[in-house]
Amino acid sequence: MAAFTWSAFIFAYLINFVQVLGEWNTEDYLKREHTLVKPYQGSGASMPLWDFVGSTLVTNSYVRLTSDHQSRQGGIWNTQPCHIKNWELHVQFKVHGSGKNLFGDGFAIWYTRDRNQLGPVFGNRDFYTGLAIFLDTYANQNGPHNHEHPYISAMVNNGSLHYDHDRDGTHTMVSGCEAKFRNKDYDTFIAIRYQDNELKVSLDVDGKNAWKECFSVHGVKLPLGYFFGATAATGELADNHDIISMKVYQLDTNAPAKYEPAAYSGLPSADSMEAPREHVSDEKRGVGLSGWKLLAVIILAIIGLGVCAIVGFIIFNKNQDYSRKRFY
Template sequence: MYRRTLRFIEILLLSCFINPIRSEWNTRDYVRREHTLTKPYQGSGMSVPYWDFLGSTIVTSNYVRLTPDLQSKSGAIWNTEPCRTRNWDLQVEFKVHGKGKDLFGDGFAIWYVKDRMQTGPVFGSKDHFSGLAVILDTYSNHNGAHNHQHPYISAMINNGTLHYDHDRDGTHTQLAGCEAKFRNYNHNTHISIVYKDDTLKVSTDLEGKNAWKECLIVEKVLLPTGYYFGISATTGDLSDNHDILAIKFFELDLLDTQKEDEDRSKIIPSAATFEAPREHIDDPKPAMSGVKTFLFMMFVAIAIIVVVVLGIMWYQKRQEQSRKRLY
């Protein structure tokens, strides 16, 4: 009995060394270096192996800043190597922070798309894209009746024909989404995008607990191989710092039902279901500012005075003409 107990303890300890307990947000073993970005970022000179930069992006020793906390900025980082992996997990460590307390924007998007290094109106990248966008939207346009608050995370699949409508915050084309308050944390925040067995799953770790919380999961999503990963961000009248601290790509094992030599490069991006769209309602016209209101009232007052003066002059002239006829 004593020997059996020792043997059991020995096996248990050995299994712990072979399969050590890891934090839940970093459990994959197959890290693909060509799709991964970790510190130190610099390679030779100012270049970063496997990554290109656009716009206002700057690289420091601690983070890659896509936009500073300034108005009308746009930046992006794009992977140079296409993804040939069928099942994968892309984990991004990021930080969004700025001076704004009640109003801030605009947000950033994580891309898996056909065309890389493209600029455009959708969080710094092109509209009518082909592929997947996971959007972390911090600014609401308030068009229509929202059933959620911002910041908000949503996923969109596009075959190149769909338009991302900022006036509706993209809700008429999103697959699914969740509220996610990821701004102005003292610790770093994480998002995981898993594509496995034609199922898209997005999870977050926003509280620094090393544990994933499911945001959305959508089945029957078709994505081809050979597309590119990228992250872009933009600011408008409102702004934030959009910082990327790490990007980790994990290749996931094929399922028994999946063929290793299957060619998926010609697949057209598609999804079986979309969330029901909400009606588009135009914003109410903004109220005039104090200066505009004052100028408008002054104009109205002057117009009334002019009308009154002209009326008095016309009345006096009529009175004079009437007296002349009497004499």
Template sequence: METMAAAFLIPFLLLLSFSPTISPQEWNTQDYMKREHSLVKPYQGMGTSIPYWDFLGNTMVTNNYIRLTGDVQSVRGAVWNKVPCFVQNWEMQIQFKVHGRGKDLFGDGFAFWYVKDPMAEGDVFGSKDFFTGLGVIADTYSNHNGPHNHGHPYISAMVNNGTLHYDHDRDGTHTQLSGCVAKFRNLDYDTYLSIRYKHDTLTVSIDIDNKRAFKECFTVGGVILPTGYYFGVSAATGDLSDAHDLISMKLYDISTPDDDILQDRANVMPSASFFEPPRDHVDDPKPSELSTWKKILLLIFGVIAICGCVFIGGLFYVKQKEQQRKRFY
């Protein structure tokens, strides 16, 4: 009996020894999506609430999308996850749509957040300035005063410890980690944004070509983010507008069995070891006193010139009248 059992057991053990191991690329599957940090259809829970999520501003929930802002001026909207994230290696995939009537001028844009303080309305694409955490910003507003060497829409990332100001007028280029141009407006098919944070490396990718595959926008190493922060997406319009629709957010735990023992990141301060070379922040030129005096002098000279022309014209007219009288005598 023991001989027969051994005969069956040996092939089984050999089969296990030759079975393939799961690779990191295969590990990120639908089975590891974190439901408490994900937002998928159908959105409705009890009444008008959605489990695990809060809303802010002008956000409107429909059956097919969550509209953060409509294509109207000067509105803000946001959705915020109620549950802090304690996953250290993660990937957030966002399905979205930005569309509007504007052909050449439109704005302002939307932003993904992983921050310490959620549900805080403000001037940075609907969320607060001087935030603590990570922001990935999709800026569509291209009518700026400052110099730029990129087009729009433009996706960039910023890590903040609560002391940095996002300079909206200059796309935040003096504090950004990196960025890329992404023409995601008014497309007829689905568009996606991926924010991947693994082993202190931030990788932002996009799928805006309807190929069902992500294309890397940028990768930055040396990014330190704590655990226990909150996910959110906000959007805003100003003098220009767009509709900003959020269709889904899917958070994956991409930790793998071969990862080292994870460090305690509960109390670390967000930081980044790399920033793009900053562009000088030059204030918009203001009219000087000299230019004002120049305008006054030009105005005076213009008035004198007009009066001179009128005076000379009057003399010429009088002289012509005198000559006409002499002809009749």
């Protein structure tokens, strides 16, 4: 009986030890120096490990980059450079506002060499050096795009490329996907994974508590020592752009240390970019002519045809009267 008791005790101890060890290993991959979670510490215009610029407002529940007002720019930036070769960034966010059909402009998540520089690219500087993930909510009807909005895209820049808002950045993006993440009643998330020169973006914006791949791109090279951040901007159109949390995880590698290739030290680069696309308007896709708009167009067309028929009938009768007066 005593032997059985001691065996059970040792077995239970080993099970508990394995569980604790597993939890410790999982928690160790979360890099706290790059992580922003509630409750946000600090007061006034400072917060440990993070700087915020522009219109950014820190509350107990969220970090609001811009409010639902025109012509705002805001950003939040990690103060610690990232020296992790393979990483994954999880961002919980919320984009919402009073606009029903018109809203903008969107926000961006960054891994860049420079930080805290407000500018025209979703609240950050143009000609940046690094990686940007754009969550674009403004549907530019004059831009060369053939997708609906909101739209998520990635751009890798070595400092020489210009982000063209008029073209929705389609001539410099590496990939993208449509995603309806605005004005949701549930939590919305994006995961940005960089491992072995592969960039993968996944989403949880459907309330299913599961990741869905947005796109995956090989041949992306990013150096160490850049900074994570998030920025947003509004123009004539506006939205609330909120960041709830940002968590950076160090990814494990299956390769032994002696076979692990050296970290990339050059400028950010991508082996390929998507070809520029011709503009396909929302009307041609049927988006702009849905519902009552389509009904209005049909009614106007019927009225137009009726007016043309009446005018034609009047002209025809006048010609007939003229012919009778002439011959009789």
